[in-house]
Amino acid sequence: MSMVKCIGILTSGGDAPGMNAAIRAVTRAAIHNGMSVKGIYRGYKGLITNEIKEFKTQDVSNIIPRGGTILKTARCEEFRTVEGRQLAYERLVEHNIDALVAIGGDGTLTGARIFAQEFNYPVVGLPGTIDNDLFGTDVTIGYDTALNTIMECVDKIRDTATSHERLFFIEVMGREAGFLALNGAIASGSEAAIIPEIYLERDQLAEMIETGFRKSKSSSIVLVAESEVTGGAIGVAARVKKEYPQFDVRVSILGHLQRGGSPTARDRILATRMGVAAIDALLDDQRNVMIGIQNDAIVYVPFSKAIKNLKPINPDIMKTLEIVSI
Ligand code: ATP
Numbered sequence: 001m002s003m004v005k006c007i008g009i010l011t012s013g014g015d016a017p018g019m020n021a022a023i024r025a026v027t028r029a030a031i032h033n034g035m036s037v038k039g040i041y042r043g044y045k046g047l048i049t050n051e052i053k054e055f056k057t058q059d060v061s062n063i064i065p066r067g068g069t070i071l072k073t074a075r076c077e078e079f080r081t082v083e084g085r086q087l088a089y090e091r092l093v094e095h096n097i098d099a100l101v102a103i104g105g106d107g108t109l110t111g112a113r114i115f116a117q118e119f120n121y122p123v124v125g126l127p128g129t130i131d132n133d134l135f136g137t138d139v140t141i142g143y144d145t146a147l148n149t150i151m152e153c154v155d156k157i158r159d160t161a162t163s164h165e166r167l168f169f170i171e172v173m174g175r176e177a178g179f180l181a182l183n184g185a186i187a188s189g190s191e192a193a194i195i196p197e198i199y200l201e202r203d204q205l206a207e208m209i210e211t212g213f214r215k216s217k218s219s220s221i222v223l224v225a226e227s228e229v230t231g232g233a234i235g236v237a238a239r240v241k242k243e244y245p246q247f248d249v250r251v252s253i254l255g256h257l258q259r260g261g262s263p264t265a266r267d268r269i270l271a272t273r274m275g276v277a278a279i280d281a282l283l284d285d286q287r288n289v290m291i292g293i294q295n296d297a298i299v300y301v302p303f304s305k306a307i308k309n310l311k312p313i314n315p316d317i318m319k320t321l322e323i324v325s326i
Contacts, residue, residue: 004122004282006036008052008097011069012043012076012111013104015259016128016142018267019069024060025275026101026126031057033279038097042072043104044079044111047088052095064272065262067145073104079111082118089119098122099287101278103141105129106175106307109290113303122287124278125303126271130259133177135309136301137292141274144266146173146258147183153254154188154221161219164248167240169194171233171253174225178313180258181225182321190221191325194236196229197313205236209244273298 009026011019023039030037039059041051063070078084092100099122102112109125116123127134130146150172161168170190174180178195185193194204208222224233231238233251240249263271274291277298281289289300 004035004098006038006095006097007099007101007279007282008038008040008047008092008095009055009071009101009103010040010043010047011071011073011103011128012108013073013106014129015068015073016105016130016140017067017145017259017261017263018141018271019071019103019128020060020063020066021263021268021271022103022126022128022141022275023069023071024063025272026278027055027060028057029276029279033283035279038095039071042074043076043108044084044088045074045076046072047091048076048078048084050091052091064268067259067261067263069103079115085115085118088115089121092121099124099282101126101282103128105131105140106134109134109303110307113288113307116288116303122282124281124286125290125306126274126278127290127292127306128271130180131174131177132179133175133311134290134292134306135311136290136294136299136306138294139270141267141271142259142263143179144270145261145263146180147187148264149258149261150180150184150223150254151187153257154184154190154223157252158188158219158221161221161250164219166219166250167247168219168221168250168252169224169233169237169240170221171224171226171251173254173258174227176227176229177311178225178227181223182313182317185223186317186321186324188221188223189324190223192220192222193318193321194222194224194230195313196225196227198318199227199230205239209240
């Protein structure tokens, strides 16, 4: 039987649509199981500065359709130091919080892992990032919404692109991961996706240009993953201007609009299932795991695996894009 009577919940790092659905589910599942819940504002920062408030069922009413996170988020340099983490630990003890649910990306879970080990403290993580770059889960909370936003934006850009016969490079987010670019390209009918995972192995730009864009096409749209490897859309466009000056090139960077908006049904359901699973995990005496989803089943992924391993791109999906974009 688990000894957890009170849990703390926080969101940290970049916000992602669906985080609110996760906060709601964690809160309600905890209350359902007789636990009390404390909302910690501004991630690890608010934990250190004591921005903590008791959450009841009604505190999470009507938040499921909202993007962003009602708990706010922040980056916190102090939590990277032992002293900062010590302060955070003292706060948890003061508030009688027995376990922590942390929602965020790679950095958030890295911090969670270090903290959990240092203080032998139970932490469960939820993968909240539009980038989908956490290993051990098929998808992360926010990814589907961002993908849909990208698709809608690219549809709009295509309308203007076809009127002018241009080569458009559209930069999408993803940190160093190409999931948004690759699947965004398929969903929007783009001609290609330039992603760091492949750009490292093959010169995707040269291949694209040399195999030739179909002459009958009035415009070409290429999604470029933001990345130091690809140089992003600006880097790729600069190469084209220099090496292939015959093209009329345009660049569009979608930027932060990709993080916003009401979450899709898929993200709301994923976040809700994962939120409930976080409480199940604590009841099960699981600690220092990230909740993941694999083939539609909830799984527990040790932090060490979720963070350390690079999540691979499925080469079949890249092949699919190549087949349909001729
Ligand atoms: P996203 O993927 O959306 O950017 P993230 O969770 O990866 O989200 P980061 O800014 O990398 O965002 O990390 C969030 C916070 O986690 C940091 O501000 C810091 O407080 C904490 N954190 C990150 N890395 C570490 C670390 N090595 N040690 C301790 N804390 C860390």
